Amino acid sequence: MIPFTVIGGYLGAGKTTLLNELLRNANGRKLALLINDFGEINIDALLIESREDNRINLSNGCICCTLSDGFHAAIESLTEAAPDQIIVEASGVADVHTLAQYGHSPQLQLDGVIVLADAETVRIKSKDKFVGRTIQRQLAAADIIVANKMDLLDKATQAEVISWLETHYPAAVICPAINGQVPLHLVMGVHLVDKAATTDSGHAHFTRWSWQQPAGVGVEDLQQFLAHLPPEVLRLKGTLSQPDGTRVIQVVGQRQEIRSAPEITAEGLTLVAIGVEGQLECAQLDQAAGRFFKPDP
Amino acid sequence: MITIYQAAKVITMNPSNPEATHVAVRDGIILGAGSLQELAGWGDYELDTSFSDKVILPGFVEAHAHLMAGGMMLLPYMGYFDRVRGDGSVAPGIKSYEALINALKAEERKLSDPHEPLVAVGFDPIYFPDEARLSRHHLDQVSATRPIYVHHASGHLSTVNSAMLAANNVTRDLQVDGLGRDADGELDGELREPPAMSLCRTGFSVVQKINNTDQAVIEFGAQACNAGITTCTDLGGVSLLVPKTLDMWRKHTDREDFPVRVAQYNLGIMPGDSGDCESFADGLLGLRQYETEKLRFPGVKFILDGSIQGFSALLNEPGYFSGSDHGQLLVVPDQLKDMLKSFHTRGINIHMHCNGNLTQELAIDAVDKLLREAPWFNHRHTLTHAQLTTQAQLRKMARLGLCANFFSNHLWYWGDQHYNITVGPERANQLEPCASALREGVSFAVHSDAGVTPLGSLHTMWCAVNRVTPSGRVLGEYEKISAYEALKAVTINAAFQMHLDDEIGSIEAGKKADFAILEEDPLAVDPMHIRDIRVWGTVLAGRKFEAASAT
Numbered sequence: 001m002i003p004f005t006v007i008g009g010y011l012g013a014g015k016t017t018l019l020n021e022l023l024r025n026a027n028g029r030k031l032a033l034l035i036n037d038f039g040e041i042n043i044d045a046l047l048i049e050s051r052e053d054n055r056i057n058l059s060n061g062c063i064c065c066t067l068s069d070g071f072h073a074a075i076e077s078l079t080e081a082a083p084d085q086i087i088v089e090a091s092g093v094a095d096v097h098t099l100a101q102y103g104h105s106p107q108l109q110l111d112g113v114i115v116l117a118d119a120e121t122v123r124i125k126s127k128d129k130f131v132g133r134t135i136q137r138q139l140a141a142a143d144i145i146v147a148n149k150m151d152l153l154d155k156a157t158q159a160e161v162i163s164w165l166e167t168h169y170p171a172a173v174i175c176p177a178i179n180g181q182v183p184l185h186l187v188m189g190v191h192l193v194d195k196a197a198t199t200d201s202g203h204a205h206f207t208r209w210s211w212q213q214p215a216g217v218g219v220e221d222l223q224q225f226l227a228h229l230p231p232e233v234l235r236l237k238g239t240l241s242q243p244d245g246t247r248v249i250q251v252v253g254q255r256q257e258i259r260s261a262p263e264i265t266a267e268g269l270t271l272v273a274i275g276v277e278g279q280l281e282c283a284q285l286d287q288a289a290g291r292f293f294k295p296d297p
Numbered sequence: 298m299i300t301i302y303q304a305a306k307v308i309t310m311n312p313s314n315p316e317a318t319h320v321a322v323r324d325g326i327i328l329g330a331g332s333l334q335e336l337a338g339w340g341d342y343e344l345d346t347s348f349s350d351k352v353i354l355p356g357f358v359e360a361h362a363h364l365m366a367g368g369m370m371l372l373p374y375m376g377y378f379d380r381v382r383g384d385g386s387v388a389p390g391i392k393s394y395e396a397l398i399n400a401l402k403a404e405e406r407k408l409s410d411p412h413e414p415l416v417a418v419g420f421d422p423i424y425f426p427d428e429a430r431l432s433r434h435h436l437d438q439v440s441a442t443r444p445i446y447v448h449h450a451s452g453h454l455s456t457v458n459s460a461m462l463a464a465n466n467v468t469r470d471l472q473v474d475g476l477g478r479d480a481d482g483e484l485d486g487e488l489r490e491p492p493a494m495s496l497c498r499t500g501f502s503v504v505q506k507i508n509n510t511d512q513a514v515i516e517f518g519a520q521a522c523n524a525g526i527t528t529c530t531d532l533g534g535v536s537l538l539v540p541k542t543l544d545m546w547r548k549h550t551d552r553e554d555f556p557v558r559v560a561q562y563n564l565g566i567m568p569g570d571s572g573d574c575e576s577f578a579d580g581l582l583g584l585r586q587y588e589t590e591k592l593r594f595p596g597v598k599f600i601l602d603g604s605i606q607g608f609s610a611l612l613n614e615p616g617y618f619s620g621s622d623h624g625q626l627l628v629v630p631d632q633l634k635d636m637l638k639s640f641h642t643r644g645i646n647i648h649m650h651c652n653g654n655l656t657q658e659l660a661i662d663a664v665d666k667l668l669r670e671a672p673w674f675n676h677r678h679t680l681t682h683a684q685l686t687t688q689a690q691l692r693k694m695a696r697l698g699l700c701a702n703f704f705s706n707h708l709w710y711w712g713d714q715h716y717n718i719t720v721g722p723e724r725a726n727q728l729e730p731c732a733s734a735l736r737e738g739v740s741f742a743v744h745s746d747a748g749v750t751p752l753g754s755l756h757t758m759w760c761a762v763n764r765v766t767p768s769g770r771v772l773g774e775y776e777k778i779s780a781y782e783a784l785k786a787v788t789i790n791a792a793f794q795m796h797l798d799d800e801i802g803s804i805e806a807g808k809k810a811d812f813a814i815l816e817e818d819p820l821a822v823d824p825m826h827i828r829d830i831r832v833w834g835t836v837l838a839g840r841k842f843e844a845a846s847a848t
Binding site for chain 1: 466471472473474475490491492493495496498501502505611622624625626627628629630631632655659
């Protein structure tokens, strides 16, 4: 199962900056980027190792692939390259929801739909007669909406934008970002064995919470815990060992999934979550975990 | 060697010399149209009387068709209306589910390998409003063991049988949104949009791969010839900058017996194309050094939105009449003008697919801005489809020098649906506003968008002249045009919007000897009879090509 992440957002929301950040901070993870946009990819020239027909190989092991043969063909060829994660940059007018459906294909696992919004213009653009409905659909498809460029707004306007996004897109978790610096953790997800643990590219705006328990947790306990998860959790990932095989747990925004993964070996329960620094209260999570994950009597 | 063709009538579409009885040709070039006496002065000639009871017209020019017209007819056809294949045989229209199942059964029996999937195309559920959605249960009646994949005409859906689902391990636990389900959550075999469609890859990939093939090009040429078309666009070719694709087109069009000139318009934007518009435009210009007698690269194509019947075209107020709006732009509005500029400033003719009039407004505004930055008085950029063009838009287009290429075949194929479902009576009556374009001075062509509808310039003309729907409704009395104006729209005007009107599109001294040979005069027959006129075939560069007839 290759994690499959979709990054959407209209022109100017900060997707290209984000992609380059991702490539520079892959830290040993083999990322495969699918670019569904026209124009220069603007990849740091120093990173480029070789070019093939529709593909650019980077010196850090990552690859960029264009979609000129169509999405299906691109995903098929990428799956063969066995990357650690596939990240799709949706074009500024793409139907993000439909693209995300590829993440449910048999070899892939939808790891999140992240839609970037330019906090300064999103409210006006969402009413634009040409692209308004497209932008609304994109935001509605998001697990996480990154309200980017918040630094360009005063405090009162910041609050207005966040509240507007929360009201109109209740299914998404809203994450503010400043200076165009989109938190990489949101895109990369959390990893139980975090290859990227040593560096964080200066975006240390996250609180990380983890929980480990050798035994005594059942699927129902887990479901209870997830039902009481505080909304400040942006992402959560974990594994749970059960007599009939391992379960993999994934939470992105408000989308929760517990899936059988017998091919994975796990011991007890392991959970890792992230949230925005200052918003996510680890104590609250500890309390909930203590309540639902009681050790064997 | 000079050949003089004798005809019952030569209609030249040259207003300075509108009619003649003979046309003289030397080395594939027209010497003139006139009487035998007038033409005899060119020197020794051979008089060809084989067309003496027929009407010679300029070869038809189809300014919006796709290679897919050829590719799709290589697969079993399940569309609602009859289609003629390149060999002249007729694939009959499918008017009921029973007929569909029977037709699929007949195709199934033709396959010898029991594992080979049966892949069929052209099915359109919009014509079966009283039936339940097509499901795997219908297709399971065809075969419980052979995988079956029915690709819908819209290209956005397919329906498969249980064996096809099983062959591709598509099971109910997959969460892909486009998987159709019954009330119990069981898969019903409908696959919506490519993420779901591609799950049944053994069917999906057959449809994907059928187009850029030798057989598709040959079939495409044969269909054009049958329709009297001597120049046909592939409007939205892909990968022409890839040597393999270019070689394929060169190989076929270089053949003496390939019956049609091809005007290639590569797609200017493909989601995911690397590189910028500037270098891409340079690449397209570079293609012109490979132009040959029958292969030309006049311009570039952009697709800006979806379709009206798919509710994915962007409509101005008051929007769709019924159904929900899935308007989908395929370009970022803020980028459009600059994208076009790379081509415009290099003198590359641009055709933009706009089905909705809101999309069209975007295109018109972009060209308006473009012309202020980079004047080109002779651009002939074209809004193609342009089905819902408003009066105000026509006035703007006239002033900006934009041409229109109307999808007149829609009046017949979806006219009733537009009236009842998509846009409602008033706007349905103004679809494909040919007469208004004439009044406002916008040069226009009419087209088939083949394979969306069949290649057939007489049918396309007939639609613009009569505006009749299958239910018998006249859709927009005030937008009817004369047979003569419609004939212009499939000859000289179509050539004009590709900058080819100095070479093709009329019978005129010095132009290419490309003729459509008809059994009757489309300007003299009852207008309702135009589409039924028999096409003998064509003359292309002075060589005869007889249309195929099924025996």
